[in-house]
Amino acid sequence: QQPVQSPQAVILREGEDAVINCSSSKALYSVHWYRQKHGEAPVFLMILLKGGEQKGHEKISASFNEKKQQSSLYLTASQLSYSGTYFCGTQGGSEKLVFGKGTKLTVNP
Amino acid sequence: DGGITQSPKYLFRKEGQNVTLSCEQNLNHDAMYWYRQDPGQGLRLIYYSQIVNDFQKGDIAEGYSVSREKKESFPLTVTSAQKNPTAFYLCASSALRLNTEAFFGQGTRLTVV
Numbered sequence: 001q002q003p004v005q006s007p008q009a010v011i012l013r014e015g016e017d018a019v020i021n022c023s024s025s026k027a028l029y030s031v032h033w034y035r036q037k038h039g040e041a042p043v044f045l046m047i048l049l050k051g052g053e054q055k056g057h058e059k060i061s062a063s064f065n066e067k068k069q070q071s072s073l074y075l076t077a078s079q080l081s082y083s084g085t086y087f088c089g090t091q092g093g094s095e096k097l098v099f100g101k102g103t104k105l106t107v108n109p
Numbered sequence: 110d111g112g113i114t115q116s117p118k119y120l121f122r123k124e125g126q127n128v129t130l131s132c133e134q135n136l137n138h139d140a141m142y143w144y145r146q147d148p149g150q151g152l153r154l155i156y157y158s159q160i161v162n163d164f165q166k167g168d169i170a171e172g173y174s175v176s177r178e179k180k181e182s183f184p185l186t187v188t189s190a191q192k193n194p195t196a197f198y199l200c201a202s203s204a205l206r207l208n209t210e211a212f213f214g215q216g217t218r219l220t221v222v
Contacts (some may be wrong), residue, residue: 001168002151030207041199041213042152049208087152089211095159096167097142097203097211101151 001026003090005100012107017076020103022088024069031064031071032089035082042087044056046073075105083107111136113201115214122187122194130185130217132200138212141183145169146216155198158183159205165174181210185217187219195221 003024010018022031030049033043033056045078048064048071055063061074075082085102113134122128130132132141140159144152154167158177172191177183185200197218203211 024132041215047208047210053209091207098154099152
């Protein structure tokens with residue numbers, strides 16, 4: 001039941017852009033995005049809801065294709081602080097929050 | 110300050126012993142979750158609860174048990190039946206609405222020695 005994330009890992013130079021994808025085989029009501037630094041708790045980035053509502057950081061954008069049960073997280077002009085593992089979490093009607101395996105992002109100078 | 114607290118941060122257990130991980134929140138959240146994190150596996154759901162005295166199994170509940178006697182507390186017991194308990198355990202809570210984020214504790218790293 002875990003959503004599928006791609007790619008598994010990406011390496012960028014500072015200033016470059018990245019896209020992280022998340023897809024589910026089930027109908028979704030919401031998609032969450034979190035970033036985790038090694039050994040720390042995941043930190044909330046964004047929620048996207050069925051119907052178009054979004055809530056999150058101003059500098060991070062994402063899309064949610066309800067028909068395809070897919071979401072993408074867009075990281076533009078990456079900074080060193082963007083490094084970490086990004087997780088998408090999905091909720092269907094039961095409100096159970098299930099996460100993918102993560103995408104490890106490394107931003108180098 | 111409101112938040113979610115896990116304790117202890119590090120825990121060592123001998124094989125064959127049960128151990129209980131604590132999770133407390135003062136955010137007045139109805140929903141609480143336990144996740145297990147292993148390298149390359151992401152966050153896998155163990156148990157979740159949406160109301161006091163009620164909880165549901167997640168994807169990897171075997172070898173674990175929980176209780177929800179109070180809204181603020183959701184302890185996880187790792188039993189001797191869990192064959193590979195060494196992992197990083199994360200507790201989270203959220204309001205019972207679809208448009209709200211989950212808040213995570215700082216995690217407990219359990220090691221079987």
